[in-house]
Amino acid sequence: MLAVPAGWYLLLAAALFTVGLVGVLVRRNIIVMLMCVELMLNSVNLTLVTFSRVHGTLDGQVLTFFVMVVAAAEVTVGLALVVNLFRLRASTDADDVDALRA
């Protein structure tokens, strides 16, 4: 029987989350780290939508909608912080931000 159980979607979402986590740990460019955080949020969204289908209710999709809104707000503030940091340090390397004072 050719069909796609929900586990495949969950496994793919887990793989995407892992890739995003490794990216946050490995990459040093703050902008790329933010992109990896976006990837992790999207994988969790995929999990939520999958569970919404499995359980036959739309609550997971509503929660995904809220996560998207939070992601948009997070990116807005995060990129503003990156721009500010670039004015102070002239780089977006995370290793250059090793002091709690400017």
Place this chain on the structure above:
Amino acid sequence: MTPVLAQAAEAAQASGSAELYAFVIIGALSLGSAIAMVMMRNAVHSALMLVLNLFTIAAFYAMLEAQFLAVIQIIVYAGAIVVLFLFVIMLLGVGGGQAFTGRLRGQKVAAVLLGLALFSVLAGITGPYWGEAAACNLPFEVRAEGDGLLCEGLAEANAEGNVRGVGLLIFTDYVWPFEVMSVLLVIAALGAMVLGKRYEDPADVVDQPAAAVPATRGPSTAGTASASAAGSAADEPGARAEDASPPDTDDEDDVRGEGR
């Protein structure tokens, strides 16, 4: 009666195999673009890979009977968030550069090992969803027999349309979180405005005269301090070139006066 049922079962099986093919192709594209996003040396290329990955996620939403979210994903992410990323990358001119320049030795290996450990844990959780019953678009009699958790499917919840169902939930059960979301967006917009404000003097931001920073640090961190001074001087060329000079006995007001 019987031919109709057989026809329905055949159609369900055809849609199941179509879902399988779509899943394999789009899933490979999604995972490949995610890995490429992490591996790309240029941040602009990473952002483009992120766009591809977000489109594949939107395709998955459409396959998972979440049509509203599929459209919202394309509009919000590809239309707004990635454009914001690209805008900042090109505004700051930091597209190139090294991909992996960590100071810690063995960080990459440790990160990959940690990622594999996390993936094995997460994959272990998906155990109950691997049975035949967890596939959503099978004929009903087949769905009832398989092991694992039964997939309910969204046919009933989406009977009047996915947008209508999600909208009804948002504005009835989840109206309070929805209002909190609106407040959050307003706060985020205000925060971005405040953070994006360009200050005349960096001392207004850091509460400390920039010329006094190297005096309190060892010689090993002097490079970082001068880099920060160079970064602040890059905003207005020639205006604060003396910030990089060694500290002297001038107090804060004199330094600021020379800067202006």
